[in-house]
Amino acid sequence: MVNITEKIKEIEDEMRRTQSKWSHLKCLAINHPANMPRREQGDRKLARLRAQLLEPTAGAGSGGGAGFDVSKSGDARVALVGFPSVGKSTFLSKITKTKSEAASYSFTTLTAIPGVLEYGGAEIQILDLPGIIEGASEGKGRGRQVISAAKTSDLILMVLDATKRAEQRALLEAELDAVGIRLNKEPPNIYLKVKKAGGMKITFQTPPKNLDEKIIYNVLRDYKILNCEVLVRDENATIDDFIDVIMKDHRKYIRCLYVYNKIDSVSLEFLDQLAREPHTAVMSCELDLGVQEVVERIWKELRLMRLYTKRKGEEPDFSEALIVRQDSSIEDVCDQIHRTLKETFKYAMVWGASARHVPQRVGLGHMVADEDVVSIVAK
C-alpha cells in the first residue's frame, strides 16, 4: 500500500526543487506556458493524493475523525464551508492570528483548524475546514466530519469562488440540506404532539396552500405516528416542512452568509449583480478587498450584544463586555455570569436602550438591549 504521506512529501520536494530551479530564471519561466502544465500537473497530482488522505479510513466512524473534534470556545462559532481552493484558509489567516496553510492545490487543509476573531469585545471562533466535494453528505472526502463540524456552528460562512459556475452554491446547499441543516430558515410553524391513544387529530389554522389532511395522514402513517395532534399554523407549509417537524431532532436551523471570494478575477457588472443577492458578501483576499466588511457582516449575522456590568456605587466596567445573544433576558444574563446568580437575585438596575427611564429597576424577565449597563442586586 503506497504511503500517501510520503508520496505527497516526494511531490512537494520535487515541486520545490523545480520551483527554485525556475525562480532564478525569474518568474517569466514559471509562468511560461511550456512550464505551466508541469506545475499544474504537480498541483493536480497533489490534490488527488491529498484527497485520498481525506477519505475515511476503513472503520473510521462518521464521528470526530482526526483533528475534527475541535471544542467550541468563545462567544460563538463560525464554520468556513466551501469547495477546495476557494480561499477559506487564506481568509482565516487574514482575520485571525492563526496561520492556516493556503496553496493552489486542492485539499491543502486536511483537518478542522480553529482561529479566534476578536471583534466588538467578543471572541468568535472561526473554524477552517477541508474543502467539501459532491457526495460529502454520503461521507466522500471526509464530508461527514466537515458537515457535522458545520452543524455545531452558530453561523455558516459558505465561501464561494466568484469565478466558478453558480451551481457551486446549489451543490453545497444540497449537501448541507441532505444532513438536516436548514439555512436562513425558521423551524416550520406546525404544532405536533404525539399521544398514546385517540387517533390523529389534524387541524389547519388557515386553509393550507400545499397541504391537506390526506397528505398529513399519509406522512404520519409512514412515520408510524398513529395517535397525535397536529395544528398547521402556516398556510404556506409544505410536506417537507411537516417532515422537518417530525424529524426536528435531526434538523439544525443555521444562518448562512454566502461569501464570494476572488472578485479580483470577475467583471464589475457580475460583481455588482453578486453583491445584491440576499445574505451575500463579496471579497478578494488577494487584494484585501471587502474582507473587513465580511467581518462586520459576521458580527451582524451572529446577532450578539455587548453588555457592561456595574457594581453598586462604582463606575460601569466598559473594559470587559459581556457578550450575550440577541433576545436575552436578565435571567439569561445571570446564567451567563454564574449559574447560581439567579437564586440570590433580588432585582437589577438597567441603564441603556432597554430601560424606560434611567436607571430602571427590573426583574429576571426584562429583555436587555445592546450596550446596556446592568447592575444585579442580590437578596
Ligand SMILES: Nc1nc2c(ncn2[C@@H]2O[C@H](COP(=O)(O)OP(=O)(O)OP(=O)(O)O)[C@@H](O)[C@H]2O)c(=O)[nH]1
Ligand atoms: N485570485 C485570487 N486567489 C485567491 C484569493 N484568495 C485565495 N486565493 C488563492 O486561492 C488558492 C487557494 O487558497 P486556500 O486558502 O488554500 O483555499 P482553501 O479553500 O482553504 O483550499 P482547501 O484547503 O484546499 O479547501 C491559493 O493559491 C490562494 O492564494 C483571492 O481573493 N483571489
Ligand SMILES: [K+]
Ligand atoms: K487550496
Ligand SMILES: [Mg+2]
Ligand atoms: Mg484550506
